[in-house]
Amino acid sequence: MQDAKEALGMLKMSSQLLPNHDLITRTLARREAVHSSQIEGTRTQLPELFEYEVTGGEGLPADAGITQRYVQALEFGLASYRQQGSRAALDERLVKQLHAELMRDAVEVYRPGEYRLMQVWIGQGRRIEDATFVPPPPEYLAECMSAFVRDLLQYTPVEEEQGELSIVAQLALAHAQFETIHPFVDGNGRVGRLLLPLMLAAEGYPPLYISGFLLRNRRDYYDTLSATQLRGDWAPWCTFLAEAVTQACRSAIAIAQDMTALEQRWQRQLEVLGLRRDAAALKLPRLLLAQPVVTVRQVEQELGISFPTANKALDVLVRCGILSEPAQRRHRVYHARELLDRLSQD
Known part of the structure; x- marks a missing residue:
């Protein structure tokens, strides 16, 4: 955790010295969109995404449009935060709007911008009995998401507590908890990853994009995340996420x-x-x-x-x-x- 915290400090300092920071950040956001979408199985490469944006997609795979919607959701989230300027902007309404932006061309069953009304499960089988993990039933989602926003997205240290959570720990807890709640029919992984740069921005850090590390280490990503859900084993996940932050900071600076x-x-x-x-x-x-x-x-x-x-x-x-x-x-x-x-x- 300490290495990740120091890496974030270096990223913040480095970004202040770059003459074209906003232009570079724009490009890195599109790199993140490609990586995060590839985790979910899309095949669009970065040049194809840039081409899609300047040509409207002629001759390019349909996946490019899916990836471009990730860019739009990310830009919408960052603009929403900057307009309000505090972590209060990270509320349930914003979470739903991110999903709506991400899934706005999806079929009606995915309910863009709305919590699911059906039970879903995680696993390869078609029956819930074969699931590796079962998220909360839909009737509990409102309560779960309200607690998620209050305790993690809008986390505020309490004076009586022994110590406050570092931003790296907040990222680890928030992403794992969001994926555990699984509030939407589809798009949960991408929305969960979209929330991470928004949380960092709300703490005064440059937006940091870690999906490249998650993509390269996808098996460990899934396994350590699953360990928190199935066994309450948080240590491997927190260590993994801290390493993701550390490597992403170094990569962004380079x-x-x-x-x-x-x-x-x-x-x-x-x-x-x-x-x-x-x-x-x-x-x-x-x-x-x-x-x-x-x-x-x-x-x-x-x-x-x-x-x-x-x-x-x-x-x-x-x-x-x-x-x-x-x-x-x-x-x-x-x-x-x-x-x-x-x-x-x-």
């Missing part, structure tokens, strides 16, 4: 530093070409930090320039090797391949 260095190198590559100081091409490296997949139309809109000017600027970056066109489609799509490759690394 990726952010590499992204900053890459943007600076791209800028130097363009400057030696002798372009005019107001050339549109010189503005593209910073844009690519947040959007490493772009189209001409998108650059036109983002930079407020004409379509021909945007097209010429992109051609400059293609000639420099900064951008490439991976495939010919109806929409010309440009990839910052070096950045995408770095984001795909563990």
Whole structure:
């Protein structure tokens, strides 16, 4: 737990020193969306998600839309918290809204934004008798969720207590408890993981995304979580979650530093070409930090320039090797391949 707490402190300090922190955070949020969705079985890769956002999904797998809804739910949650500015924003209404955003195109049986009305169970069998774990019946969900929000999402130390829970312990308890309650028919894992960066943001930390670690260690993720539900064995889960936080912090810092260095190198590559100081091409490296997949139309809109000017600027970056066109489609799509490759690394 102590290593995780120190890692969070380093992440907080590092984020304050980054010149393009908001742009980098935007990109890391999409990386998180891909990883969290892949835990549930989707196959969309990060470049496909970025392509989906700039083209509307033409020629891309349907999974890309599911992953993009995760991005929308995450952005909605962070915006909701920032509007209120305290942990009071993390209430039942927000939990339901996250689920509604995540599942808004789902079939009616999933009841987007509403607690389940049926009994569900966890396991491979089709009968409840073969279940490995059975969450609370629907009539108990309101009571369970009310306690969950009060005691964990909106946790406030009590003066009489011997000591307060660290934020890492709060994350471990909250995620395990939410998955145990299993309030929705589907989407519980993703909503549970969405709550973690919101809890951290409410404590003054940058949003931290741990799904990459959970995906790479999926078996341990399920086993240690299951141990809390079936045997009340919390130690392995808390240790696992603390390691996830530690590794995610180190990864985020390293990726952010590499992204900053890459943007600076791209800028130097363009400057030696002798372009005019107001050339549109010189503005593209910073844009690519947040959007490493772009189209001409998108650059036109983002930079407020004409379509021909945007097209010429992109051609400059293609000639420099900064951008490439991976495939010919109806929409010309440009990839910052070096950045995408770095984001795909563990």
